Amino acid sequence: MTVPSGVLVVGASVGGLAVVESLRRDGYAGALTLLGAERHPPYDRPPLSKKVLSGALEPDRTRLRPDAALAQLNATVLLGDPAVHLDAPARAVVTAAGRRLTAEAIVIATGLEPRRLPGQLPWPGVHVLRTVDDAVALRADLLAATQVVVVGDGVLGTEAAATARGMGLTVTLVGPQATPLASQLGPRIGGYLAELHARQGVQLRLGAAVEGLVGDDQRVRGVRLAGGEVLPADVVVVAIGSRPAIGWLANSGLQLADGIVCDSRCRAAEGIYAVGDVAWWHHEGLGTGLRLENRSNAVEQGAAVAANILGKDRPYAPVPFFWTDQYDVKIQVHGFATPGAEVALVEGSPELGQFVALYGSGGKVTGVLGWNMVKQTRMHRQHVVEGTDWSRVDSLRAS
Amino acid sequence: MRIIVDVEKCCGAGQCVLLAPKVFDQRDDGIVVLLDESPAPELHKAVREAACVCPGAAIRLEEQA
Numbered sequence: 030m031t032v033p034s035g036v037l038v039v040g041a042s043v044g045g046l047a048v049v050e051s052l053r054r055d056g057y058a059g060a061l062t063l064l065g066a067e068r069h070p071p072y073d074r075p076p077l078s079k080k081v082l083s084g085a086l087e088p089d090r091t092r093l094r095p096d097a098a099l100a101q102l103n104a105t106v107l108l109g110d111p112a113v114h115l116d117a118p119a120r121a122v123v124t125a126a127g128r129r130l131t132a133e134a135i136v137i138a139t140g141l142e143p144r145r146l147p148g149q150l151p152w153p154g155v156h157v158l159r160t161v162d163d164a165v166a167l168r169a170d171l172l173a174a175t176q177v178v179v180v181g182d183g184v185l186g187t188e189a190a191a192t193a194r195g196m197g198l199t200v201t202l203v204g205p206q207a208t209p210l211a212s213q214l215g216p217r218i219g220g221y222l223a224e225l226h227a228r229q230g231v232q233l234r235l236g237a238a239v240e241g242l243v244g245d246d247q248r249v250r251g252v253r254l255a256g257g258e259v260l261p262a263d264v265v266v267v268a269i270g271s272r273p274a275i276g277w278l279a280n281s282g283l284q285l286a287d288g289i290v291c292d293s294r295c296r297a298a299e300g301i302y303a304v305g306d307v308a309w310w311h312h313e314g315l316g317t318g319l320r321l322e323n324r325s326n327a328v329e330q331g332a333a334v335a336a337n338i339l340g341k342d343r344p345y346a347p348v349p350f351f352w353t354d355q356y357d358v359k360i361q362v363h364g365f366a367t368p369g370a371e372v373a374l375v376e377g378s379p380e381l382g383q384f385v386a387l388y389g390s391g392g393k394v395t396g397v398l399g400w401n402m403v404k405q406t407r408m409h410r411q412h413v414v415e416g417t418d419w420s421r422v423d424s425l426r427a428s
Numbered sequence: 429m430r431i432i433v434d435v436e437k438c439c440g441a442g443q444c445v446l447l448a449p450k451v452f453d454q455r456d457d458g459i460v461v462l463l464d465e466s467p468a469p470e471l472h473k474a475v476r477e478a479a480c481v482c483p484g485a486a487i488r489l490e491e492q493a
């Protein structure tokens with residue numbers, strides 16, 4: 030395989046930037062173009078639901094790189110112009126502004142779009158949270174509000190609830206699961222999270238189905254549950270998950286499912302790759318396909334794709350890393366913390382407010398979760414890398 | 429190379445410590461501790477990688493120095 034003369038990256042966020050930076054770091058001297066739908070230079074999303082929403086971090090500070098560092102990449106950066114069509118065989122992208130960009134290699138890193146409630150109107154007071162503009166608008170509304178309902182019991186919903194509570198608002202968290210994050214971390218850790226939110230004064234409406242929003246000609250006034258009960262609200266945060274931003278890839282010739290379908294090299298077609306939240310690829314270590322929605326994956330997959338563009342031909346089979354901050358609790362997960370897995374505490378305890386839990390399935394350690402135990406969590410990561418035998422878990426316990 | 433860390437943006441992931449344990453450490457609450465702000469050339473590659481993967485975008489490099 031020869032090195033392409035030019036690379037076009039679609040999606041100018043953390044994954045797209047990682048591709049460009051990794052290519053240059055690996056010595057690539059060809060032409061680079063970074064195309065983004067948002068008008069902002071690449072910025073970071075994780076602080077949006079945490080320090081930006083709370084006001085502890087100015088929105089500008091989420092910028093991933095200062096201008097000087099971007100300029101050093103010697104890439105053409107085109108912002109505020111979404112791609113609207115890809116012709117995969119021709120390796121050509123058409124943009125909303127009418128540009129036609131071609132490159133020998135194209136990397137797609139267009140991330141996710143938030144899902145909305147059926148029939149969700151653009152009512153004042155109703156928010157989703159994906160972009161920095163979303164975060165600024167939500168913060169402005171929260172500052173004038175007293176009652177917030179967060180719809181969604183995943184990572185984003187729980188973080189938004191925690192931040193709003195920290196701002197002194199009355200917060201209700203509604204979701205369909207028996208505990209928050211049950212489908213990500215399982216019922217046991219989910220139970221600890223439910224206790225944490227309850228202790229902080231969040232009203233939890235778990236196992237509840239949302240029927241829709243209620244409001245008047247001014248703004249949203251509440252959330253209606255199945256059964257008719259209305260939870261009053263001046264602000265509603267809809268955090269019911271996201272779907273891959275692949276609408277623009279219809280008729281592209283690429284295979285689309287829950288994301289852009291890729292092989293173990295993150296290759297969607299000859300000369301076309303996908304990176305980050307939008308990419309569904311074959312993980313050789315696990316023997317299955319998957320898609321991850323976390324920041325570290327976007328960066329590592331970006332580096333892996335850059336290497337493959339340069340001819341390395343290496344499978345991408347990471348030990349994922351993910352974290353969430355809620356109140357004064359920092360949860361970190363290395364590997365896979367699947368809901369059906371066995372869970373064993375190896376350090377600390379929930380009563381102490383800090384612990385490390387190992388997750389196991391198929392007779393092996395598959396994941397480690399730390400709750401306010403940063404260093405110890407990092408130490409146990411090795412068991413995930415090595416796939417330590419689950420039968421040894423008892424002997425790993427700190428005495 | 430000179431390293432500047434922004435503790436306010438650090439999210440305590442410890443990816444930097446995994447990649448360059450001679451240059452970075454963590455406090456008990458996870459926040460990064462810079463052990464060596466101008467590391468030897470043989471560490472530069474690992475430090476650049478740490479700056480790239482740092483989930484808080486908290487590591488900035490000045491390469492000229």
Ligand SMILES: Cc1cc2nc3c(=O)[nH]c(=O)nc-3n(C[C@H](O)[C@H](O)[C@H](O)COP(=O)(O)OP(=O)(O)OC[C@H]3O[C@@H](n4cnc5c(N)ncnc54)[C@H](O)[C@@H]3O)c2cc1C
Nearest residue numbers: 040042044066074075111112139140305306322323324327
């Ligand atoms: C509020 C919030 C909090 C989060 N917190 C955490 C956390 O604590 N820990 C963690 O690990 N992860 C967290 N994440 C997830 C993390 O931010 C994502 O995994 C990461 O941003 C994925 O990067 P990406 O580059 O794949 O996609 P994105 O960051 O979504 O970027 C995609 C970019 O592509 C652009 N785009 C879309 N369509 C087009 C098009 N047609 N043409 C051109 N450009 C296009 C978009 O505008 C966007 O800028 C959080 C996410 C959010 C929203």
Ligand code: SF4
Nearest residue numbers: 438439441442444482
């Ligand atoms: S990798 Fe970045 S965020 Fe993580 S501890 Fe190091 S400096 Fe902090």
